[in-house]
Amino acid sequence: MTVAVTVEGVTKVYSRGLRRRRVTALNNVSLSVNAGEVFGLLGPNGAGKTTLVKAALGLVKVDAGHITLGGETPSNPLSRLRVGYLAEDHRFPRALTPLELLTLSARLSGKPERSIRARREELLRQVVMWDQADIRIARLSKGMAQRIGIAQAIIHDPEIIFLDEPTDGVDPLGRTLIRQLIIELRNQGKTVIVNSHLLAEFELFCDRVAILDHGVVLTVGRVTDLTRSEREYDVSGTFTTITDNLPAEIGRIISRTDTGLVVEIHSEPQVDILTDWLRQRNAHIHSLTPRTRTLESVYIQLLRASEGPATGREPE
């Protein structure tokens, strides 16, 4: 699988205030994003998500480690030729209209106006902003500006797209639109890297996520793997013969009906022991599936486990 973005041992320390207080925004971060996947960066405020995106785009310089975008380092401006970016706290030129902004964005990426005329209209229609195409950005609402922001990030048909809080300030309808757009980009084979606080959305469109806290990667993995419980199982079948409790060395039965059990075991290999125990009691097992957790519960669990001495949360 082709790797679109690699981050190896990246450390970034900011010096803040008159006393030059040092705040570690990224601490030896390593991860890679495969081409064609939607990758989510998760973490609380100050976890270092935005700093990581800015470092990949060359907006901030790293103190150690290195990043590559399609094989090029961020110090080479051409590494951003096939990259689109929506900043978290964006403030687009207020004097421009959405049409002019999209044209400017394309031109700065080396695309002439004539080559993007059709795409410009298509994108503005897609984000339901065509009717406002000639209104100055200064007069648009936050949600509208956000939708324009996504359109400008992809106007030049980039291969890698960074979206920092793309649904921030957007109404539910707008969120659905943005979500559909991200899924469409993935279907087109684009690599999308998304920062967001809205964990429920990550579950809907991310292939893999990285959870960061205090500038450290707590975990990286597929959403399906992270949300799959290794200890709790749903067992369906006929369990009228099960009257006793599961031995404590195997685990415990959390809930039971005649046709289903929810069982917690101590470790994954004990699944075999569990099935043997059930069969010995003449139970008919139709299925045994790991219970899925929400990404939010995984996220909170990991953050709680990582809680350590506070290092300051300013750099985001």
Place this chain on the structure above:
Amino acid sequence: MNISSEQFIGILRYVSLAIIRGRGMYFIASLITLVILGRVTLEVTPGLSESAQAWGRAGVSNLGSILIFIMLFSVSSVGPRMFSPGAAGFFVGKPLSRARLLTYLIITLNIVVALVMIASFAPFLAAEQWLGAQTAAWDDVLLQILLEFAIFVVYSPLLVWLSIRLGSGSLAVMGCFVVWLGAWLVAVREPFLGLIDNQVVVLTLNALYFILPKSREISELGLAGHWNFLPLLTSMAFAIAVWGIAVWRFREREF
């Protein structure tokens, strides 16, 4: 057309729209009109004494000095708007080196101001052709406005650098005014040098004269047929040095 040309045109168009929609150009155009009309009125009004003409010319010349700051003020907000937190990602996150981005900004600001000046002057030039060259005032005014534009060109890298560094167009214009005032004081230092005992101060003032832009000498260029281009060249050297420092600092900056 290659990528660089597209990027340059993109920034030129953005800067034009930002200045035109920011209404700065109307101030420039109004002041140019005032300078032209003032100068021509002096020429064509019959019966004006020599002293009245001299006062009038001084007034028009001072309007010219104000024009430089009106030009600086009109374009001063473009840099901070482009590189303020939140806005910078849009420009710096593009496949364009920072050195090139800053250089394009400085060049396009100068082009847009030049275009505004040409557009403001053109109707009067056409009027002159239509009326016939009845007076030499046109040439004087054209030269004066050209020289004021040259001073603007000299100060533009300083303005852009200060406006980005300080995040404020107004503070940047004030910074330019301080340099302009300093340069003016250094230019008229001769009578005061005899009063200064300290050789270090004298040497510093003399050195500053060669370093700072020479707005006063540039605005007097061509006066009474006197053409000395050295002040213009050393002032341009100042502008290039400031541009170099600005690019170096801008490349190091984090957004």
